[in-house]
Amino acid sequence: MRCLLFLSVISFLCLAQPLYAGNFHLETSAIGQFLENSQAQQELPVSGFLGLEVDKPEWDNLSLDTNMRLFRDFKQKLDDYDLYQAVLHWQALPALKIDFGRQMISQGFSVEEADALMMTLTPIPYVDLTLYSGVPRTVERGDFSKNDGMLSGLALGLKDIPNTNAQIQASWRKLNIRRNDMRQNDMATVGAHFSYEVPIEIAPLFYGLCEYDVTARVIDLATLGFDIYPHDRIALSVEGNYFNINRDRNQQTILSLFTTDRTWQGRLASTWTIIPDLLDIVESYAFQTMEIQTNVVRRGHVLDSAFQITLDFIGLYIEPGYYFTDSFGGRLHGGRALVHEQFTKELYTEVNVDYSKYTKVTNDNDIAFSTVAWAGYEVIKGLTLSGGFEYNKNNESNKDYRGSFKVEYRFDHRI
Secondary structure, eight states: OHHHHHHHHHHHHHHHSOOOSSEEEEEEEEEEEEEEOTTSOEEOEEEEEEEEEEEOGGGSSEEEEEEEEEEEETTTTEEEEEEEEEEEEEEEETTEEEEEEEEEEOSSSOOEEEEEEEEEEOSSTTEEEEEEEEEEEEOOTTOTTEEOOEEEEEEEEEOSOTTEEEEEEEEEEESOTTOOOHHHHEEEEEEEEEEEEOSSTTOOEEEEEEEEETTTTEEEEEEEEEEEEEETTEEEEEEEEEEOOOTTSSSOOHHHHHOSSOEEEEEEEEEEEEETTTEEEEEEEEEEEEEEETTEEEEEEEEEEEEEEEEGGGTEEEEEEEEEEEETTEEEEEEEEEEEEEOSSSEEEEEEEEEEEEEETTSOOEEEEEEEEEEEEEEETTEEEEEEEEEEESSSOSOEEEEEEEEEEEEEEEO
């Protein structure tokens, strides 16, 4: 109830009176469902989201933004709250920016949530230096403020160089501030990424990245790719990937759970414009090898393709697709379809259908089916009300019916 009341009050205030700020941006939404769980219990979960950005000229180059989630299950009497971001930005000098508070940190490695201080300096033209340090936080239900030790790092990158992006970075993370075992506890990582687009008509783009775990002496990730547009109706992409992980660490990862050694992957993707502004064909295929046990190597294939049909003159978009996966866990064939109709600027409907058939090495073979339908209307500028229906059938639930609703409000104000 608190999340709905909170969002309602915010929306009312925004609608009722002007906000005197240099720039003010607000996004709120409430999403809920009516459903029956596998224990035949009624549930009414509602999630409320709030995003807010404010800056004011009189604040001496200060601005702030925040993002949060409020959750309430009215039937099960469950509450939850997540603060994703609450950060203050200060342009202290033309060449110095300071970000302080709970924020997302992404400097070449995985995105981290942290209560941290980050400074970005431009010591010389065309070069950025970023330094950060803080306490990482784990976004998990009931324990959002879990202490994950300490995270510190730096990044040095190029800036404002045409067609070029390049950066080197290093980070150090301590999982438990009270322990001193470097292999089990600490992680030092260095890496680099780059991209360069050749300024010619077919616009070839070369890119790559590499990340190295210094403590374990393991290359975590390496990628090398190439994009090209040989014709204004054709886009091609070729990419190679290498994945590995330090399996001596206490922190579990998906790779450590399902593999014992490195994974190699090659990927090819393309987009073909058959009829401009009407029909596109998109596809991607990936081949990979992984060692799931010592000296036991398995090969896998992943394919996804779709037709994209756009009829702008009646506001209709249709995307039927097919996907296929063959891995050490089993084989899957699936089909999906999306139909979106924008009747007017304010009114839309959307239907998603997904059907798949799979076989597993555990002989737990089955089919899965899902259909989701939505309709929404923008009542006033920025305020959209939507309602939906969902049906799922799989080996976990033979009958899963859900009714859904969504309230979205976006507001921008500028003096």
